[in-house]
Amino acid sequence: MKVKEVADLVGISVRTLHHYDEIGLLVPEGTTEAGYRIYSGKNLELLQQILFFRELGFPLQTIKDIIYSPGFDRLAALRQHRLMLMEKRDRLDRLLVTVDKSIQHAKGESDMTNKEKFSGFDFSQNPYEKEARDRWGSEAVDAYAAKLKGMEQSGEMAGFQEEMNELYRTLAEMRHSDPASPEAQEGIARWYRLLNRVGSYTPEMFKGLGEMYVADERFTKNIDGFGEGLAAFMKDAMAEFANRQRK
Structure with missing residues (x-):
C-alpha cells in the first residue's frame, strides 16, 4: 500500500507516517520507481502496535526502543x-x-x-510529565510546575491562558506563509518570550518543543484546533528562531 492509502485506512496524516519513517520508527518495506513509499503487511502490523502504544500515552522514542529491542x-x-x-x-x-x-x-x-x-x-499521572523530565530534566520541570502553581494561586492563570490562545490565533493566520519571514519570526519570538514566563527554555529546548508539536499527535491535535497545519508551521518557525540564536 502507498502512504496515502495507509493514511486513509488508519485515519492518521501522511505527515505523521513520513515522520515515523524519518525517525526510524516505521520504515516502509520499499519504494516504487517513482519514489513512493510502499508499506507491507508486516509494516501495517507494526503500525497497529505503535498506535496501541500511542493510545496508552507512550512517547515515540520509548515505543521505538520497545518494539526494536531483541526481546520484543x-x-x-x-x-x-x-x-x-x-x-x-x-x-x-x-x-x-x-x-x-x-x-x-x-x-x-x-x-x-x-x-x-x-x-x-x-x-x-501526567502523560506529558515523564516525557518532559526525560527530555529536559526534573529540575526544569519542577521549576515550571512551581511557576504554574504560583500563577494559579495569584489568579494570573486565566489571563495567561487567554494570551496563549490569542497568540495561537495570530500564528494560525500566517500558517501558510514562510516560517522564516519577518512576520512569522516576530510572532514566534513572542511565543518564546511567553513560554519563558513559566519556564526556562533555551533556544535548543524551544526547538525540541516545536518538534514535539508534530511528533506527538496529542500536541498536533490541540494546536491544529486553531488551524490545520499550525503545529507544523510552528515547528519550522521555532527551528528557524533557534538556529538564528546560534549565529
Missing part, C-alpha cells in the same frame, strides 16, 4: 495492551457515571455528594 514479543505486548486498555476503559466508565449523575443533579432530579462529583478523576 508482539503477542505478549498485545496482551499487555489489552490489560492497560481495560484499566483505561474502567476509568472512563467511572467518569461516564459521574457525568450522568452530574446531569441529573444539574437538572434537579437527584442529589450528589461532593465525593461523587469527583469520582473517576485520576491526576496521579
